Amino acid sequence: MQKTTEESKTTMAYKPTKIGVIGGGSWATAIAKILLSTQETIYWYMRRQDQIDEFKRVSKNPSYLTGLKFDTERIFFTNKINDLVKQVDTIIFATPSPFLKQHLKKLRVPLKDKIIISAIKGIVPEENLIITDYFQQFYNVSRENLAVLAGPCHAEEVALEKLSYLTIACADREKAKALTQVFSNHYIRTSTTEDVTGIEYASVLKNVYAIAAGVCHGLKYGDNFQAVLMSNAIQEMQRFSSAIHPLPRSIDESAYLGDLLVTGYSKFSRNRTFGNMIGKGYSVKTAQIEMEMIAEGYYGVKCIKEINESFHVQMPIMEAVYNILYNRASPVLQIRALTKLMH
Ligand SMILES: NC(=O)C1=CN([C@@H]2O[C@H](COP(=O)(O)OP(=O)(O)OC[C@H]3O[C@@H](n4cnc5c(N)ncnc54)[C@H](OP(=O)(O)O)[C@@H]3O)[C@@H](O)[C@H]2O)C=CC1
Numbered sequence: 631m632q633k634t635t636e637e638s639k640t641t642m643a644y645k646p647t648k649i650g651v652i653g654g655g656s657w658a659t660a661i662a663k664i665l666l667s668t669q670e671t672i673y674w675y676m677r678r679q680d681q682i683d684e685f686k687r688v689s690k691n692p693s694y695l696t697g698l699k700f701d702t703e704r705i706f707f708t709n710k711i712n713d714l715v716k717q718v719d720t721i722i723f724a725t726p727s728p729f730l731k732q733h734l735k736k737l738r739v740p741l742k743d744k745i746i747i748s749a750i751k752g753i754v755p756e757e758n759l760i761i762t763d764y765f766q767q768f769y770n771v772s773r774e775n776l777a778v779l780a781g782p783c784h785a786e787e788v789a790l791e792k793l794s795y796l797t798i799a800c801a802d803r804e805k806a807k808a809l810t811q812v813f814s815n816h817y818i819r820t821s822t823t824e825d826v827t828g829i830e831y832a833s834v835l836k837n838v839y840a841i842a843a844g845v846c847h848g849l850k851y852g853d854n855f856q857a858v859l860m861s862n863a864i865q866e867m868q869r870f871s872s873a874i875h876p877l878p879r880s881i882d883e884s885a886y887l888g889d890l891l892v893t894g895y896s897k898f899s900r901n902r903t904f905g906n907m908i909g910k911g912y913s914v915k916t917a918q919i920e921m922e923m924i925a926e927g928y929y930g931v932k933c934i935k936e937i938n939e940s941f942h943v944q945m946p947i948m949e950a951v952y953n954i955l956y957n958r959a960s961p962v963l964q965i966r967a968l969t970k971l972m973h
């Protein structure tokens with residue numbers, strides 16, 4: 631009897647072997663590169679067959695991280711989400727949040743027995759749910775089978791193999807540990823945490839604060855003010871996280887503060903770039919069209935604003951970004967008002 635229990639424990643231990651990536655943008659491409667350093671083969675869903683055909687022809691993603699060469703013999707591409715889900719035990723979602731439902735709409739294969747990893751730093755619009763809550767409520771995936779990939783890590787630096795640190799958040803420590811093996815190589819170090827919810831909200835908020843940093847830069851505020859803005863941003867993040875998911879956490883760890891800093895300061899940040907354009911006088915629409923990539927904070931700020939209507943956390947930076955992006959408020963006046971609240 632004892633032996634049977636031990637045996638079943640062994641067979642139940644999670645070992646990711648068939649891993650699928652969902653998404654065709656920069657982050658999905660960087661994740662695929664990391665995975666191919668630890669796995670023989672991967673499965674990869676992209677929405678457009680023409681992109682897949684071109685990828686196979688030139689051995690590169692034709693639109694994102696175009697300097698990266700791939701051994702396409704080791705990649706099973708598909709533009710049919712069901713085909714990918716059927717094949718794999720572990721699925722990494724790396725699409726921008728506003729398009730997630732568009733892909734899931736076509737799904738007929740159940741997800742409940744898969745390990746789902748969200749690499750998305752956004753919230754599902756309309757439902758206003760963080761990604762793990764969405765999969766739990768709408769796809770019946772248990773907490774233990776849901777993980778988040780977080781940390782300060784720009785796809786462009788992964789492409790260049792610059793040393794980066796990732797964090798896997800999962801309620802099940804053993805699964806998190808198993809996943810660190812998948813995401814660790816000579817330029818990526820990976821650690822674990824159980825604060826799934828806190829990390830997800832922090833990953834959304836840092837995008838909003840990076841937009842604020844960009845707006846200020848575009849308005850010609852200097853590094854001195856940006857440092858004050860970032861200090862106030864981490865306090866705002868701490869207040870919100872404590873209200874929405876009270877848990878002892880060290881907000882100065884790299885998945886929270888580190889990600890805020892890299893997104894607020896890096897030239898690679900889409901959110902900062904977007905904010906910078908707004909500060910320089912571009913309209914929201916024009917900035918979005920010119921960027922050609924997705925600034926998640928644009929969508930995130932609306933969701934956080936709506937969620938915060940039930941929590942009433944004092945969030946002046948988030949409010950200023952919301953007013954600029956959704957109420958056509960003047961960036962000059964909004965940031966000037968914000969400077970009076972910073973300390
Ligand atoms: N880039 C990074 O360094 C990091 C990004 N992330 C997160 O990863 C997620 C994905 O971002 P990222 O890879 O940067 O995004 P990108 O801006 O690089 O890629 C955009 C993706 O969205 C798709 N897309 C664009 N328009 C539409 C549309 N109308 N309908 C459906 N799909 C569309 C594109 O598909 P197509 O090419 O077919 O148009 C492409 O796959 C985000 O949540 C982001 O916060 C997290 C960590 C790092």
Ligand SMILES: O=C(CO)COP(=O)(O)O
Pocket residue numbers: 751781782783784837840889892893898899900901902924925926
């Ligand atoms: O999350 C990121 C870095 O950790 C990417 O941020 P951007 O989407 O602003 O480029």
